[in-house]
Amino acid sequence: MVALTLAGVLMTAPSAGEEALTYAVEGDAIMQPLTGERGDPERGAALLSDRHRSLCTLCHSGPFPDPHLHGTLAPDLTGVGERLSEGQIRLRVVDMGRLVPNTIMPSYYRVAYEEGQRVSAAWRGKPILTGADIxxxxxxxxxxKG
Structure with a gap:
């Protein structure tokens, strides 16, 4: 039973099989989509609200379901599309540490593993989310926008 549960977790791990692709940072933005194409806003809304995969609502609040579960450690995301460009948002999700070195926000697409860190073998060298997820x-x- 434990083996089946573990297998299920590894199969649903967001990016256990994907290596991070290269991307170009221009100023405070990543202008080009990581996957070569734009994402789907409906899938993005579902993923953002999924506290177990994206973790976004652990720290952020916004116009998302279950407001009683929203965090208050990070900025409210209401109106973020008005304040930031698509490329600026992309860089912040990919690697906020490039803009704010001491941020508590994880780098969702930057692989950060050094010898001696306690990282599961399934996640070593892998980003937290896939390029398509981002x-x-x-x-x-x-x-x-509002």
Whole structure:
């Protein structure tokens, strides 16, 4: 039973099989989609609200379901699509540490593993989210205009 549960967790791990692709940072933005195409805002909304995969609502609040579960450690994302460009949002999700070195926000697409860190073998060298996941989240966040 434990083996089946573990297998299920590994199969649903967001990016256990994907290596991070290269991307170009221009100023405070990543202008081009990580996957070569724009994401789907509906999938992005669902993923952003999934506290077990994206973790976004652990720290952020916004116009998402279950407001009683929203965090207050990070900025409210209401209107983020008005304040930031698509490329700026993309860089913040990919690697906020490039802009704010001491941020508590994880770098969702930057692989940060050094020898001696306690990281599961399934996750070593892998990003937290896939490029497609990030593009879906970006596509949703740019719709938040008010």
């Amino acid at each position: 593009e879906d989240i970006v596509a949703y966040l740019v719709t938040l």
